[in-house]
Amino acid sequence: MDFTGQTAVVAGATRGIGRAIATSLLEGGARVLGLYRADARAAEEFAASATARGLALELYRCDVADFAAVEAFYSAAAARIEHLEILVVSSGVRRDGVLAMMRPEAWNEVLAVNLGGSYHMARFAVPWMMRARYGRIVLVGSSMSHAGFAGQANYTASKAGQIGLVRSLSKEVASRGITVNCLSPGFVETDFIADLDAKQREEYARRVPLGRFGKPEEVAAAALFLCSRAASYVNGAVLEVNGGL
16 A cells, blocks of 8 residues: 555554554555654664665654653654654553452553553644544554453453544544544464463464464554555444454
């Protein structure tokens, strides 16, 4: 798909699914402003790789859970870019634990990053898109939003909240040519699930009708469609990319 001349902001751009989406947009000709939270080594490696390939990537360190930090990012971006067509929010954290023993910090952090970060990023992107009467917003959720696993009440609640956010926002901005959708991956081979032991991986893979975990590139392919002009009549939708989970 051709994204030449378009500008995209991708939160969580340096690792896993976010990096695969950012790379696909770059390869499609987009200029990508990528955000990352803390992993400077991953950011440096991605930046070097993009530069070597002549791709238009700019990386910024920003905690999406921090409203003031996100506001500062968009203010700084205004001096560098003239338009913003695409927003992808792929930043996310897990802090697993059974609810009865879950620390308040674990609950609050997951909700702040996964759900609060989605609000913050969209809050400042929407005015740009409304002025242009065009935009594509994609929140990367999770199949856990409806499946739910023991020990992931905070994560599941945050991802279910993203769907509610998508459904409401999509109705608010549709008249301005902006679509808002949720991409809902299942188990994907990234370091986000690297803490699973062999027994857990085998058990979870058995639950997937296709019998395997997905690849970041497979999720990125679906994201690319939602970010494209071809998805002009897809709005307020949840696109499952989970092997039939």
